Amino acid sequence: MNKAITDGINFMPPLFKDGLTVWSSGDGTPGSDTYDGAVNAAFVPSDADFSGCLELQKTSPTQKLRHMGQTPLQPGCYLQIKARVKAISGNLPSVRIAAWAGGAGNNHVSGVTEVGPATTLTTYGEVVEITAIVGSGARGGVDMPWGRGALYGHFGLNLEGANGGIVRVDDIEIIDITSAFLRDLIGVVDVRDFGAVGDGTTDDSEAFEAADTAANGRTIYVPEGTYRLNQTVNLGSEVKFDGTVTMPTDQMLLLTKNFDLRNYIDAFGDEELAFRKAFQALMNSVDHETLDMGGRKIAVNGPIDMQAAVPNKTSISTRRVVCNGEFDVKGNAAWDTEVFTSVATYDPADSRKLKNVTNIANIPVGALITGNGVGREIYVRSKDVAAGELTMNAGLYDADGSQNFTFTEFKYLLDFRGFSKLTKFNMLDIEFQCNSQCSAICLPAIGATFSLSDCFISRPKDRGITSIGGGCQGLLIDQCQFLSAEEALDVAERTSIAINANANDVKLRNNRATMFKHFAVLGGDNSMVIGNHFFQGDHVSDGIRSAGLILIGDYNCGMVSSNYVDNCFIEWTNERDPQPDFDGGFSFSSMSITNNIFLAGDVAPWFSFIVVKPYGTGHWLNGVTVTGNKFRATSGYIERAERVDTSFADLNFTRSKNVTYTANMYHGVTKKVNNPLRVRHVQSTAAQTWTVDTNDELPFGANARSVEGLVAVDGIRTAGGSLRYTMPYVRHERGAEDNAIDVVWSEAVQGSVEVNIRIDKV
Template identity: 45%
Template sequence: MNKAITEGLVLSPPAFAAGLNVWSRQDGLAGSDTYAGSGNAAIVAADQDFGSCVEMAKTDGTQKVRWMGNTPIYPGCYYRVTVRIKAVSGNLPRVRAAATAVRADGSVISGLGSSGPETGLTAYGRVETVSLILGTGERGGVDLAWDASAAYAHVGLDLLGPKGGVVRIDDIEVEDVTGAFLRDMLDWVDVRDYGAKGDGTTDDTAAFAAADADAQGRSVLVSKGVFRLDDHVTFNSPVRFEGRVVMPRSKRLSLVKNFELNSYAAAFGNEEEGLRRGIQALFNFTDHDTFDLKGRRVELSEPLDVQAAVYDKTTYANQRSIRNGQLDIRDTPAFDTTRVTGSCDFDPANPRELTNVANIASIAVGSHVSGPKGVGREVYVAAKNVSTQTLTLNVALWGAPARQTYTFDRFKYALDFSGFDQLLRFTLQDIEFLMADRSSGILLPPAGLIFHVKDCYFTGPKDRGITSHAAGCQGMLIDRCQFLSSEQQKDVAERHTIGFNVNTNDTKIRNNRAVKFKHWAVMGGSGHIITGNHFFQGDNDTLGQRTAGIVFAEAQAKTVFSANYVDNCYLEWTNEHDGAPDFLSEFSFGGLQIVGNIIFSSNVPSSYCPLHIKPFGKDHWINGMTVTGNNFKTIRGQSLDRVDFVDTTHADLDYGRFTDVNVHSNTFQAVAKQFQNPITVPVQVNTPSSTWEVDLSAYMPFRGEAKVVTAVMPDGQVRKGDNGKVWTMPYATGRIGGSRQSVRINWSDSVKGRVFVTARCDAPT
């Protein structure tokens, strides 16, 4: 790596024959004694082993020989100093290669080593070679590991042992051996060094495993080539891909130290395949619970079947998540909706089954179901049994004929989890689904708990943002997401897209924003908490109609709807997923709390109402509902007649059975009839009468009857026709008139005056 630094430099000292005046008897410093004229060193012109060399008599106990020139020291460079020597006569000394470390100012650095291993000369005329390796790093094989203070070296040798011997010394060599240490100096090992071929045919699994095992903290380099891996491979070391790998779908690549999309995309040479393989690893080892897309945009050419990517699991219960990137849907036929039609039998005793299904083999699980009669919103195929020709639906049908033709549309989704049997505690976070009217977003697993979608963008879904075709929505969490319809330029009546649906209980829908769907949500089940959301569905049509922003499809909703901004859409409460929608012995419409919301509309007709109840069967009533602290406001269009509405398309409510209806503390702008329960109204009668009737139809919520008067309080003196004072209390009668929405105050005499009357639509009788 640092060979380029020393390229072109002459590192070895000059030959001894060039003069002994540059060879020091001490440490090689300028001005020190040299061997020139010393009397114990002379040049030999033609030695049979060395050619020209120096012959030297040993006159000191430790006799130093140092070149006075500077050999530069660079961080990361390693030099080998080599000395060849032989004994000529006299005592046999010991010898070692040596080097003195000096600073940039030429001063000797004390405390740093200065010599290599010793070798004893044991025979006259025998050539021995001694060497040392010096450099600035503590590495195996380095004799002199100097620190950064060393700027230069004065290279040479030391003679040790008894005096009186004579030796001949060949010219000293210094060579750059940094290359020998490259493998230690670099922070990676190459799989090819462990036998990997990279020819796309040879199984390189064993070589990959060996490289990982030997890396010992360094990275592994998968150099250029195509590496076939026929078995699972786990890298416990960091890994970098210049080449790519190919693996059977059943085998997985686990990158423990760099578990993210960049590495998997590089490994497989393709972002889409890298995403699949990263997901496969996510479900198959425990070192990571999150697969990070690293902010990258992944183009999907086909729906990503998550279970097929995982391959070997159909159930999973440990927490896992995918986060931080974009999924961009390409315009390919793979995302086209598959439509199948077929005649099916229906038995009201099994309202979630279709039997004797024609074309059942062609009908995919997860298909949306529609039909001429008896099919509610967001009905899907939850399961099928081809052998018995039976389809199981996510919710019940109601009132369907014994046999009719149904349409089954299998929408295609960016992420399809329907291949799992059960998936628990899965999270998608910070992901933007760029669908551009080409696909839907997410199809949930058929069963599971706590599927969490947070901080995601669903931009331009073709049909649906999130679909639950069975029970995988149990406890689902949707937090801080944005749903942007692909139909924003269409009038409300022309839209068909839906943000999401729910079939089961206990979801938390919080702090989201949704723009111009047909419906943002169709919510079956109960026990939901919906708070902090803003969803709006208007258009530019003058006095245009609106659709439901949220459909509550369970009569016993047991749901809190609080602090939301409902903008140009209404809340609709139905029991359309009840296979026997007539009231029998179950709870009726109850458990819905609508508290502290902004409920706004603009450019709508006076008939528009933001709160709808739509019973699909007879004899139902309101059995517990709270509407408090909301702001109802409309602008630009017509003032609203009222805000509450009962849709009697299929059935009417039993208005005389209302219980626990709490409607109060709401504010209204441009609303003529402002509902409230209990309601207190002033009654002024100027012509004496013994019966005063009060019409409360403008106030009774959802056309409820004025069942009972709870208080009559005179405002000042009540008097007879002759102005005589009246001291007796009246009695009251509720349910007066054809609509039973008036009350009657009965006096003992004909009287006149002013009173306040308090009445309720829900008091027990």
């Protein structure tokens, strides 16, 4: 770069032969004295060494010579001032290039160096070349770094030392030598050329912005040093960092041209800080919707508060993506779980509130709540310290009155709790390596369509993904692996959970989860659980198994299809209902469990793959489909594939409605249930009433409430062998368990019939 060539700027001062009216004995500013007619200065037209020169006698302690013209100094431009001098007689002075720095409004720029190195003349008649370089940046070889405040200079030289000596000065030259400071004459813009200091204290924000303005397609270069940026800096050009930057938490570095994590790590020199600043930029950028981690592994030494990284925003509804990397948790006390206890009062009429909470100021939002009558995965959604009230993500089934509650604060690798709302946030191709130190992700209280795809959540200490409220609305988890930290423990000792959600429309698709206490606890409606493989067994003979999938809510409208349910079971419950007894509505309804593989090995005979657990009386099945499933038990038979857990209540089987339980396959299962259930009954002795037993093969041990078909297999005959063609009628819900029917004839007959018996009525 040469401004004389590219921009036509003339840096050269006039020759001495053209007159001394523009050469000042002061600073060179307008009105200063000139050498025109001065008794101690004269133009010498002919000299053995110079073709015209200024002869000057030193009469002041510092004899100044300044060109009165304003030589421009542009950011990124470096000028060399050169003078050849020789001593003629008298005392031998020291000589140095000197200048006066001018800024906006023709004001003097103070605090900058305005002299070059001094050279002492030692021999009369010897020509000595005096040089100095001036420029905006504090670069190596720059004698006078003036920063961006200087716009021009009055350049010349100083004679210093004893008075009386006479020297001759050849015409002064000023040339653009910017190219000497560029790595590439057209490709690089150095921030130091625009006044960046890099001392870790001086605010270099404006210098960075000026370099970006000047880059015009070239790369901005940040050399070694620590550059303090006190302001938000938006760089539209590519940037190469050899040095690092520091900046306040609430200010942003926006790398628009090369926005990826690698460049932020180069910029900040610390992986964890770099991720925070890159995430901050992502959430504030209109130019990028994806932060590519570039395959980098980030060492994380404490929970990352995602909202604290973006202090100017608490609500974000624009699609944003973080992808392609790994978070690697390092063990230290920052991950320690905290536990608080408090007395609080619960009123089922205000089902999501705990009131009169002692010690409420210390209880964190997002803490897990446990106590008598508290269901699984109940969290503090928000709190009102002044009112002494906590709001929970769901109600409690049996906690009326006051009692002690325990509040457990898990620590999360990525913690989104600080956002009041987060929508359309996606994470792709990332491994969350929790290393048994922490949980992985905590969602905010409000949000929608948080998405996790093709990720690994490895060895979480307590939870994989936690929802403390409604931030799981429309949660999308696809093709992820959840690897437990509790593989070595027996089922009864495990406490970790891969996923919990409270809101509606959750989609869990094609995931794999190993050895957690539970794979997923879903508290909302309309969930779709498709194509997942979750397994939770151990090596204990006849050992217990935990629920792999827990669906909470009687009206659930859930779909569980094409999963591999391995050594665990599906549990459907209403444990978050503060008034759990049925008093209206649809009861346990709208559930389909279809085309799944169910496998268990070496389990107790009472184990079942599908468990309905009512927490109140009067509930019934209403709109349930269980079809196309493969139920298999190995190393011993199980009694049945489905059952009701009556720990709190049984189902009301007199009201079952619209239940389809067909086309399932059973291996190692004693009771092969169906609805409708086809039963062949053989009556070997004549009787007017035939009692047809279902052998407890109706789903869930339900009542025989209707018959949808009855046909005689061969002739119906009297005791004497005469055929009868009369039509019988049936009586439902017979026998001690109401699971048989009576076929009633007009007279005593014998023979055999096939009957399709249902647990529901039309």
